[in-house]
Amino acid sequence: MARDTRDRILLAAKELAEENSSVQGVTVSLESVAQRAGLTKPGLMYYFPSKEALMVGLVEHAAQHWDQLLRDCTGSTPDALTPCERYRAYVTVATTAEVSRADYWIFSDALYKPTLTAAWRPHLGPWFATDGAPPAATALLTTARFCADGAWMSEATGVFPAADLGAVRSHALALVDQAAAATKDAP
Template sequence: MAHDGRMRILEAAKALAESHDSVQGVTISLESVAQKAGLTKPGLMYHFPSKEALMLGLVDHAAEEWAQRLRTHTGHASEELTSFERHRAYVTVATTAEVSRADYWIFSDALYHPKLSRAWSEHLGPWFETTGLDERAVSLLTAARFCADGAWMSEATGVFPSDDLTAVCRHALSLIDAAEQMSDGAAEETSTDTETEVTE
């Protein structure tokens, strides 16, 4: 029951953000969210005792929602996949998911409040893990991720959206393919060098 009340509040806060004409016009208060959720302010404060707690909850909810989209798309947890598979999932989901101004506002607000960025790091950080990869492969994966970031943010804000997101997705995925081929080539080269050393 408490979980239902918490979710009701978070959805109300997101709906308020979405109802504004611009991201800059978003103003969230405990009173406005309580009214939108059909609760009293004390009822809301039972779940979120302060505006900071509400914002932390909202960001955590949004970040977990993105991570869940990725798990649903792949059918796996991040640790069960390769870096290339994780990045392909993100590119695909980011260029096909339904996003809104509220998504962008929740994400961008973390720029000004460091505490809010932790949830994004915790939930999405594992999906962007590239430890152990050649730096050239990492740069290609990063470029693919930046393509995906730009795609969903542009769609969410309506500022210069793409006329063909499918093409954007395809090009971003080709960067990941190139990174994987580069990584495989480097691994084969290392293996050959090792075999040569053993033979000598």
């Protein structure tokens, strides 16, 4: 029951972020989330005692979701994969997953709050590790990730989305293939 209530709260916060059309950006309060989740503010505060705790929970929930999408894509954990396999999965997921304005807000809000940035690291950090890859391969993998990052952010915000996301994915995956070749050719 506690997990269901916690998830209901996080879903309510994400829904509010998705609905917010203010030019000032997204405003999510403990009161508005509690109301949306069908709880009292003290009821919500049992799970998230502060706005910061709610935001960290929201980021962790999003990061866990991305981690699960990547695990579903690969059928594996990141530590069992090569860097190229991990980046191939990320490019694929980032260019095919359903994303929204709220997803972008949750990700970008971390820029301004170190505690939110830290919440992403344990879940996505292992997917972006390039340990053992030669510098040329690391540069290609990073470029492929930046391409995928831009694609999902553009899709989530609706600002200049790709006319052909499949072609973007193909080009980013070609960079991963080049990184794999560079890894094989490395001494």
